Amino acid sequence: MMQMTRILCGMLFAALMTACGGGGGSPGATTGTGGTPTTPATATPTVVVTIVDASNAAITGISVGGTYTAKATVTDNAGLAVANRLVTFELSNASLATLSPSTALTDASGVARVVVTPASVTALGAGTLSAKATVNGESVTGRMDFAVSSTNLALSPITLGSTSLASGGNTSMSVTALINGSATATPINITFAASCGRINGSGASVSTTTNGSGVATAVYTAVNADGTLCSGPVTLTASTAGTTAQTASVTVAAAVANAITFVSATPAQIFVAGSGALEQSLVKFKALVGSTALPNVSVTFSIQVNPGGVGLNGAGSAASVTTTTDSLGEASVTVFSGTIPGPVKVRAALVSDPSVFAETQNLSVSSGPPSQRFMSLSVSTFNIEGWNRDGTPTTLTVRLADRQGNPVENGTVVNFTSEGGQVASSCSTLKVNGISSCSVDFMSQNFRPADGRVSVLAYASGTKDYVDVNGNNRYDAGTDTLVQVGDAYRDDDEDGAFDTGEFLIPRGGASSCTGAGWPFPSRSNTCDSNLATTVRQQAVILFSSSTPDVRILSPGISTAGFDFTVGSFEHPKLPMPSGTTVAVEVADKTEGNAPLSCALDKLIGTTVGNISPTNNPAESLVTLHQVTLKGCATGDLFTIKVTSPAGLTTNYTDVFP
Ligand SMILES: [Ca+2]
Ligand SMILES: [Ca+2]
Ligand SMILES: [Ca+2]
Ligand SMILES: [Ca+2]
DSSP: OHHHHHHHHHHHHHHHSSOSSSOSSOTTBOOOOOSOOSSOOSSOOEEEEEEEOTTOOEESEEOTTOOEEEEEEEEOTTSOBOOSOEEEEEESOTTTEEEESSEEEOOTTSEEEEEEEESOTTOOEEEEEEEEEEETTEEEEEEEEEEEOOOOEEEOOOEESOSEEOTTOEEEEEEEEEETTEEOSSOOEEEEEESSSEETTSOSEEEEEOOTTSEEEEEEESBOTTSOBOOEEEEEEEEOTTSOOEEEEEEEOOOOOOEEEEEEEESSEEEOTTSSSOOEEEEEEEEEETTEEOSSOEEEEEEEEOSSSOEESSTTOOSOEEEEOOTTSEEEEEEEOOSSOEEOEEEEEESSOTTSEEEOOSOEEESOOOBGGGEEEEESOSEESOSSOSOOEEEEEEEEBOTTSOBOOTTOEEEEEESSSEEOSEEEOEEETTEEEEEEEEEOOSOOOTTSEEEEEEEEEEEOOEEOTTOSSSOOTTTSEEOOOOOEEOOTTOSSSOOTTSOEEOOOOOBOOOOBOTTSOBOTTOBOSOSEEEEEEEEEEEEOOSSEEEEEOTTOOBTTEEEEEEEESSSTTSOOOTTOEEEEEEEOOOGGGTTOOOEEEEEEOOBOOOOOOOSOTTOOOOEEEEEEEESOOTTOEEEEEEEOTTSOEEEEEEEOO
16 A cells, blocks of 8 residues: 555656655645644645646646646645545636636545636736645645636638628628637627628627627628618628637618608799899709618709799709709709799609609799888787786788789798787788788787887888889899888887897898888998898887876866876876776765756767877877866866776876865
């Protein structure tokens, strides 16, 4: 027995050079120091560590892809193998390698085994493997140093389901991770990327992990995240850290448009040539494949309905126009009006298939634009009960005609702005019994200007008036004479001139000209030589009070009668609201002078009507009332009763002097 152990130790010594027997200072074995041997010690307890490969050859380096076993051989102080002894393995650096498991019992030959594996494909360096066991009551540790060498990781060429795709098509793609030329079960992170389009329905680049067979797969789609289509060659890439990326190319067929849609006509209404108003409209169409806009598609525009003289990309040019769609898939053409009004229809057809087309909607050439001379703004009630009450309505109506006094086209937009209260922003004209007009609501609310006079402005695109010197019923620059008007503005303070802060519609003109206040405000020195202008009219709405300001006029109260005025309490120059009622009652308090009995003979002015202001903000708009009396004497009483439209009654009572 003793002999066999010695032979075994001798074999180990041959393999490891440093493992066996009492050769003090050997790095391969450490001798415990505690405890007292119970049998005569002829050797030192040892734990000898080795790493072997799949063919059981001892090695000092491991790498990904190999199979390695860590072995610890335990002998006691008699030099005999120790069976069934717990051995605990440890690594100096967990990022380098892993142990599975980390503990084992020795077998009959005194050997414990665990598996040691590189921690990852990128692990690189050297570390120490130690194994510890308790022998003869002592803790004995054996150690060996080992290296983790770089992994020979590579990617196979990319495998594609198809290398030739239809527009918007897709294909599977896969790559195999190889270690030392063989597929590895070790999970490897693979990044797939495409020069156009998406991977796995998400982005142009996605990361995934190889499966147990070393294969990573993804689906490539030749459509970008924004819906645009790829065409031509697309490069697909598979890569992982530390290896050369693999690329492959697919060819995506160009998309063919299969639809075209009308986008817009800006504006939809243009005016006959020579009218001086807008005579061109930009119409846009979009070419599509499915629902995706398609650039670089040839489109032909043609006029399908022409009231007379309408042109494409030039006045009077009725020939078809071919162009290509831009990066948004849009193609456009400019429509020029002719001399005859009426609806216009422009068709856009695919050159590749003229049976695929779309047409403009609601595009028309109108006879005459609104003329400044033929604009009229009216107000249903000027003096509304608006100073103390919100929501008191009035209606603003604009009537528009061209320079011949004929109605403007339906849909002509009139805009409104207001100094105070609230006004609807616009209305579109409609011909009723051949007359063109439209109306908006105005209501009292804040803001309330201090003097209760609220300016509102109505305006529309139109033309200046002109003198048709050569009598051809169209404007000829240089021959005909313009009736100049500058920029439209809203004269809030009614001083007859534009002031900073007042609403303005600038047109860029800088020629000198006289300005004006309302009803047709025009900013001075903003004129130009164009016929086009902003047609405009201003009105002033009065925010009347619910409470009256009653004043007896000279020569004063007499028992025969008297005159008085009724204004608004807070603004004594403003009238009471339209619809206010005024009454006078008397009471006979002089019974001693019978048969005289004080009675009202007549009151002139029992209601306050609709009172239209002028453009003089200093004017007094109070109402005049006249009372005549019968049989009244000093000491009798009279009462003036003023009731607002909302029902607030205020009494003014006095005794006859
Ligand atoms: Ca003319
Ligand atoms: Ca002003
Ligand atoms: Ca004002
Ligand atoms: Ca009396």
